[in-house]
Amino acid sequence: MSLFIFLCSLYIAPWMLGFAGWYDNQPYRDILFYLPLQHLLFIGPIIFFYTQSLLNPSFKFTKKEALHLIPGLLYLLYITTMGVYDKLILHDYYFYTNGMDKDFDNWYQKTGLVSMIIYFILSIKYYNSYKKLMYQVVSYADSILFKWIKTYLFAFLIMLSLPILFDSISYFFPELNSYKGSWWFFLFFSGVMYYIAIVGYSNPANASIPFKMEFNKNPILLLNDVENNNTEEAVIDIDHEIFEENISPEIQKLKIKIETLIQSEELYKNPELNIAEVAKKLDTNVALISKTINRGFQINFNDCINNYRIEAVKTMFANNEHEKSTLLGIAFDCGFNSKATFNRAFKKNTGKTPKEFIDTL
Known part of the structure; x- marks a missing residue:
């Protein structure tokens, strides 16, 4: 969250420093030219990583996650190359002869917006998959859905909509495209940024169910086997589809065992009951218990x-x-x-x- 707020602050910086006269005076002008401040290709991945870190205690930043940062790093290389050529080789403006900051190039602004929209969609899909998984594996799903996460993602959607909205309004009010007219855009942008910061820091998420998630695949629940000091994996069908009208004898038999266990030991009185505990008591695996509840009871575990x-x-x-x-x-x-x-x-x-x-x- 702190990194996201920092990137948003950098996004506003060229406009604020421009009003302070930096584009009109040296060496500040070159600082704004050759120091990239608007890291649009990093904002989307950071939001995606932040969402995962809130919901999944097993989330780690690995080489696979680092691949998401390649577009942003390429842009940094692009800006660095121009700076080296202009300042160290040519000693004059070549790439900046038009006097325009590359951060404001139309292609970069549009590419950055598309990138953020893509990662917003990925974040929503990740949250929805998490929500389905929790209903499948715990009996207290409502308390760990962290619905405020959808609130901050909605605020992020508003932030993404602002450029499109102001581009549309500027068709009727061209002055909004001017340097002074863009004050309104940055005012609303800053307001949404502060709202996300306040909501994020005031609503800590304490997720306790580790899992692995791959899109277009069922998530894998990670179970800690304390006795053997290892981690077991269980693929959970989060869509709990009913594949057959008449359940198999094996499913029916296990269903009866589950009913008997829950009623005889009153497991439901445990407010933190999860599906792993039921599987352990019946000496079977979590995936089979989940499948039996979905097909036998035709509802999720929660x-x-x-x-x-x-x-x-x-x-x-x-x-x-x-x-x-x-x-x-x-x-x-x-x-x-x-x-x-x-x-x-x-x-x-x-x-x-x-x-x-x-x-x-």
Whole structure:
């Protein structure tokens, strides 16, 4: 996040320093010419890396991630080459004879915008895949979806839309294309940048489920095997498609085992229950448990466990426990970890709010 804010600040810098007279006086003019300040090809990858680092505790910057920085590095090489030729070889302006800063070249501005749009789309896809994965592997998905991430991505979308918006408006108000007229663009840009910074720093994400993600493939859940000191991998079908109307005998048999285990040991009362714990108790693998729940119960793991919790809540309501305890207290006793999740799950299961349901007893 700090690097993103730094790059955004550099993006504004040429305009602010230009107003301070740097383009009209030496050596400041050459500093702005030969020192690239608008690193448009880095902003998109940085946002993408930031999103991954928030959602995936196993995310590491590797050589594969470094490939995303190649376009930005090529632009730096391009600017450096021109600077070396002009200042060290020719000792005069050659590439800058028109007196225009290369950061403002139309091709670079448009390429940078396209790059940021592509990485914005990748970030949205990554978040959506993460969301689907969490519903498949934990019973507390709502609490780790970090919905504010979608908020900052939406703010980033607004930031990307500003150049397009102002280009359209400038068709009717040409003065917006002038150096002074662009004040409005940079004002809105700065406002969105500050908003992203405030939202990002005030909403820390504590993701705890490590995984590997490749686009157009199902994510791989990483399971820590403490006893053997290694990491197991489980491919999770995040789309939980039902491939057959009649489930196989093997799936049906495992489904019964899952039902018996959850009910007999009241696993649903564990607010941090995850699919790995169920697999371990049944001495099988996570991928098979996920497949069985998807095909056997025809819902994801999160909804499956929440349904057991709702049934336990309804039982307590029938026993008039709501007259002795608060609704939230009952929800917590049955495994929910927040009021919002409880109300949403109860409404989804019964079509009524808890109070409406009590009135029907």
